[in-house]
Amino acid sequence: MGNIYLIRHGQASFGADDYDVLSPLGVRQSHALGEHLAQLGLQFDRCIAGDLRRQQDTARLALERLAANGSAVAPVETDPAFNEFDADGVIRALVPDLLPHEPEALQVLRNPAQHRSEFQRLFALMVQRWHDGEHAPSDGLETWASFTGRVGGGLQRVLAQASSRDNIAIFTSGGTIAALLHLVTGVTPAQAFALNWQIINTSLSQLKFRGRDVALTSFNSQAHVQLLRMPELITYR
Incomplete structure (x- = not known):
């Protein structure tokens, strides 16, 4: 079976003029993630990120640390299907x-x-x-159905191009992970977002796949920050 690791981006700049920038804490979280992946001996056959800056920078920083520890690192591919909702x-x-x-x-x-x-x-x-859907139509606003369709399409492209034992990293966002939980497990949108509010920055959730069949095997792992015994690295926004 193959593995897909869903990685939420590091802490962004909440309340700042440009949210889509990693905070100094988000940079530390990304470095800690890369060190942890190296300690696990993980090597990724593919690395994918949405095109948001916080997703791209988390991927770059984590994978730099992974490579510095001697692991082979695949180049980061960009797929906006894994962007956060607006x-x-x-x-x-x-x-x-x-x-x-x-x-x-x-x-x-x-x-x-x-x-x-x-x-x-x-x-x-x-x-x-x-x-x-309890709101008036709004020009340009992506609906929940369109959002899950976009995210689901990205997942199907990944599966279609994957080999049976690939390890694939997807650097993305909390809402995107919630949509994937909804699509993969069948939980309701409300249940998926109840889980979403618990996802910490740079956590790992793992999917296993065989062909087009996908199952959730772990959710919101935060071992890389817990082992450091630095509670300030555990953030939710």
Whole structure:
């Protein structure tokens, strides 16, 4: 059987002007991941990342550490099928319907780094309405069905090109991993996102495949940061 390792990107710059940049902590997480992969003796036949900067940089930094420890490293391929859904677009589309019930929402959303727990609560409400289709149509906003179709198409391309014993790394994002959990295990979107909120930065989830048959074998492994005994490296956003 072959293996697909789903790797969430390192911590991005939450609350900054450009979220899509690894924070200094995200760089440390990526280095720790690469060292851990080397200690496991993992070698990847293919490495794939979405085209978001945080995904690409996590792949580059982790694989540099893996190569520095003597492992053969495949070049990173880019497939935007594994990009995250448009969180800003979801917020823009759904916040008008939220405001009558949550009058403080705009203040929280404008200063998310100062209101982390409240931001997460509001964001989770909007994501639930998005994946349930409980919102007015919005020009340009990717629907949940379109998002899962995009992600599923990326997975099928990977499987179609894979050999039976390949080890494949996919550097991606939490929402994309949630979509894959939904597609592979059959859990509901709500259940998939309940799991998504638990995925830490640079965690590994593992799929095993035989042909087009895929099964989840591990979820949200965080051994590489736990073994370092540095709790500051365990982040969720």
